[in-house]
Amino acid sequence: MERNQLHRLVALSRQPLFDQGFLDEQFLQLEELQDDANPNFVEEVVTLYYRDSARLILNIEQALERNPLDFNKLDILMHQFKGSSSSIGAKKVKAECTFFRENCRAGNGEGCIRTFQQLKKEYATLRKKLEAYFQLRLHAAPSEKSVAEEEMAGIHLKMFLVSEAL
């Protein structure tokens, strides 16, 4: 597959993430900050986000095991998590954060627990999708590839696109 084609397809491969509401405008803002000096800025930020938020998730989990629940504390933790989620454009994750906080304010413990389960699902799904996208991007990066390697990259890309469409 031609290099240009590869690049274009890689760019297109992330379109479903926007169409399906996983990512919003903010992700585009981050992409615009990439240049020759910072070619992998988005991947770096996303990696940072998942690394840091792991601790927050753990704290929230622990707080949810308390009895009685400290809704104020939960709200504060979630406020922080929502902040960094929104700064990488994690649209669905951010939405779950909002629901969670509504449950906190209503003092609805069951609701909090349920929403948190959903949040963790969205969080994990986004991670998988972004990792796949970054991998593809890596394959498409200019390098000393043989014709065969380029062919493989093209095939992987097609397989990925097909699997995403299903």
Next chain:
Amino acid sequence: MEIIPFFSIILFLSSPKNPFLDHTHTHHSGKLEISFMEFGATSRKKNKMVNGNQKFRTEITALVVDDDTTNRTIHRRLLQNLGIENQEVRNGKEAIDIHSSGRNFDLILMDMDMPIMNGIEATKQLRAMGIRSTIVGVSTRSMEEKVQEFMEAGLDDYQEKPLTSAKLISILHKMNHNGSV
């Protein structure tokens, strides 16, 4: 479906003809100089933005105050992209300390919610110390009262997170237009 941001902003050369620059104003760190910069965000097809670093040089310095690593990284990259030299600290107390050590900045991006010392308290203290830098509050807080309280602590401006290049440019425009605090 696709949201394609398309904006073009031009800051003028610091020449006598420049209507935006007030030459009688002396910024505390010396002359505020902004070279010619052209910003263009094109469609994702081309997906290449004119690199601000190549054409843009400025003497503006900035301090990012935020407890979240992801946010600090993004804000610093935004600043770097506009050619603004910048540093970071993790909370209000560190912001006070860095100023106590003698460092000074033209622009301070201040988060509201931080441990040890929050943005409201830090802003109050910085003003009390006589710091005249442009302090911009950056937060996800939507409640009117909190934003009001933050402004009253001594902010020059407030921007809702997440910060974008466009928001940062509007901040710089205001700085250039109004002069100091």
